[in-house]
Amino acid sequence: MVKHKIPITREKFLQLTLPARLQLWAENRELEDYILTKAFTYKVTAAKLPIAHEKIKVAIIGSGPAGLGCANVLNQLGFKVTVFERDDRPGGLLMYGVPNIKLPKEILLAKVRGLEEAGVEFRLNAEVGTNTSWEEIKKHYAAIVICTGIAEPRSLELPGNKLAGIYYAKDFLISTTRSLLDNQLNAGTFISAEGKDVLIIGGGDTGTDCAALALAHEAHSILQVERQDCNMARISEEGFCKLVKGDVSLQYNTKVKSLLGDDKGNVSGVELCRLEWGQSKSGMPVAKEIEGTTQVLPIQLVLVSVGFTGPEAIVFEKFGVKRTPMGTIATLGGLFLAAEPCIFAAGDARRGSGMVEWAFEEGYDAALECAKYFTDNIK
Numbered sequence: 001m002v003k004h005k006i007p008i009t010r011e012k013f014l015q016l017t018l019p020a021r022l023q024l025w026a027e028n029r030e031l032e033d034y035i036l037t038k039a040f041t042y043k044v045t046a047a048k049l050p051i052a053h054e055k056i057k058v059a060i061i062g063s064g065p066a067g068l069g070c071a072n073v074l075n076q077l078g079f080k081v082t083v084f085e086r087d088d089r090p091g092g093l094l095m096y097g098v099p100n101i102k103l104p105k106e107i108l109l110a111k112v113r114g115l116e117e118a119g120v121e122f123r124l125n126a127e128v129g130t131n132t133s134w135e136e137i138k139k140h141y142a143a144i145v146i147c148t149g150i151a152e153p154r155s156l157e158l159p160g161n162k163l164a165g166i167y168y169a170k171d172f173l174i175s176t177t178r179s180l181l182d183n184q185l186n187a188g189t190f191i192s193a194e195g196k197d198v199l200i201i202g203g204g205d206t207g208t209d210c211a212a213l214a215l216a217h218e219a220h221s222i223l224q225v226e227r228q229d230c231n232m233a234r235i236s237e238e239g240f241c242k243l244v245k246g247d248v249s250l251q252y253n254t255k256v257k258s259l260l261g262d263d264k265g266n267v268s269g270v271e272l273c274r275l276e277w278g279q280s281k282s283g284m285p286v287a288k289e290i291e292g293t294t295q296v297l298p299i300q301l302v303l304v305s306v307g308f309t310g311p312e313a314i315v316f317e318k319f320g321v322k323r324t325p326m327g328t329i330a331t332l333g334g335l336f337l338a339a340e341p342c343i344f345a346a347g348d349a350r351r352g353s354g355m356v357e358w359a360f361e362e363g364y365d366a367a368l369e370c371a372k373y374f375t376d377n378i379k
C-alpha cells in the first residue's frame with residue numbers, strides 16, 4: 001500500500017490557506033491508495049468470460065464507482081459504452097462527496113481520462129429522465145445499466161428541523177469541493193463553517209468527513225453526536241481523521257431533542273440529552289433518555305449525516321424498475337437484471353448505501369452479467 005508521509009501538526013495545518021488545507025496529502029489515505037492501485041486494474045480474462053458481440057451499444061447511467069467499474073469491464077469486452085452523467089464532472093460521490101483532503105480529484109480525473117482513451121464515451125450534464133430522454137436511450141442502446149447511487153438523504157424528524165443553517169452533510173461536503181474546483185473557494189459559493197459552533201448529527205464516516213472539513217474551515221467548535229453506543233457505531237480510523245482528533249468532541253449515546261432558533265429563523269442552539277441502551281423483550285436494543293441530562297448548547301451550523309433512504313423517485317417513475325422494501329432497485333433474476341429487456345442496476349442504487357470498493361465490484365459484476373445476457377440470448 002502507498003503511504004504518504006506528511007507529518008503535520010494541527011498548528012501547521014491551520015497556518016495553511018483553506019485551499020492548501022484541502023490539497024493536503026494526509027497520511028495513509030486508504031481510498032486514494034485504492035483508486036490509484038486497485039480500482040481500475042480489473043482485467044477481463046477470456047478464459048472465464050463470454051466474448052461479447054462487437055460494438056453492441058450499452059448506456060450506463062451514472063459515473064460513480066459502480067458506473068466507472070462497469071464501463072471499464074464492458075469496454076474491455078468489446079461493447080461500445082456511453083456513460084451518461086448529470087453532473088458537470090464525472091465520478092459521482094468520488095468527485096464531489098468525498099472531500100479533496102481525502103481523495104485529490106486530479107487522481108480521479110486521470111483515471112477517467114484513461115477510460116476515455118480506451119474508448120468509453122462520457123456525456124456530462126446529461127440527466128436521464130429530464131434533459132436526456134430515457135426513451136431515446138432505450139431506442140438507441142441494446143442494454144442499460146443504472147448506476148445512479150442513492151441521493152435521497154434521510155430527513156431529520158425533530159422540532160426545529162426547518163430552521164436556516166441546517167444542511168445535509170452531503171451538501172456541505174459537495175459545496176466545498178465544487179467551489180474548490182470551480183473557483184479555488186474564492187466566489188463565496190460554499191457553505192462555510194468558519195467561526196461557527198458546528199453540530200454534526202451522525203457518527204459515521206460521512207460525519208467524520210464533515211468534522212475534518214469544518215476544522216479546515218476554522219469552525220469555532222465542532223460537536224459530533226451519535227445516538228448509538230461507541231461499540232455499535234462505525235467510526236473511521238483513516239489517517240486524516242487523526243488531524244481532527246482533539247478538535248472534535250464526539251459524544252456517543254446522545255440524542256438531539258430539538259433545534260432552537262433565533263428571531264430571524266436561524267438555528268442558534270441545540271437541546272441534547274444522554275441515552276442509556278437496554279433490550280426490549282424481543283432482544284432488540286432500545287434507548288432510554290437518562291433523566292436530568294438535558295443540556296442546551298449554542299450552535300450556528302447543523303450538518304445532518306443520518307444516512308440515505310434510496311435512489312431518487314425519478315428512477316422508479318421513469319426507468320421501469322421496481323423498488324425493494326429497503327427502497328433500492330429490485331432485481332428480477334440473477335443479481336443485477338432489473339427489468340426486461342436488458343436493464344441492469346448496480347452500486348448503491350441496487351445494494352443500498354455502501355463503500356466505494358463495493359460499488360466498483362458491483363460495476364464489474366453487473367458488466368459480466370450484462371455480457372452473459374447477450375451471449376446467452378443473442379446468437
Ligand SMILES: Cc1cc2nc3c(=O)[nH]c(=O)nc-3n(C[C@H](O)[C@H](O)[C@H](O)COP(=O)(O)OP(=O)(O)OC[C@H]3O[C@@H](n4cnc5c(N)ncnc54)[C@H](O)[C@@H]3O)c2cc1C
Pocket residue numbers: 031061062063064065066067084085086087091092093094097098102126127128129147148149150169170173205206209314346347348349353354355356357359
Ligand atoms: C458524503 C459521502 C462520503 C463518502 N465517503 C466514502 C469514503 O470515504 N470511502 C468509501 O469507501 N465510501 C464512501 N462513501 C460511500 C461511497 O461514496 C458510495 O458507496 C459509492 O460512491 C456508491 O457508488 P455508486 O456508483 O453506486 O453511486 P454514486 O457514487 O452516488 O454515483 C451515482 C452517479 O449517478 C449520477 N446520476 C444519478 N441520477 C442520474 C440520472 N438520472 N442521470 C444521469 N446521472 C445520474 C449522479 O450524479 C452520480 O454521479 C461516501 C458516501 C457519501 C455520501
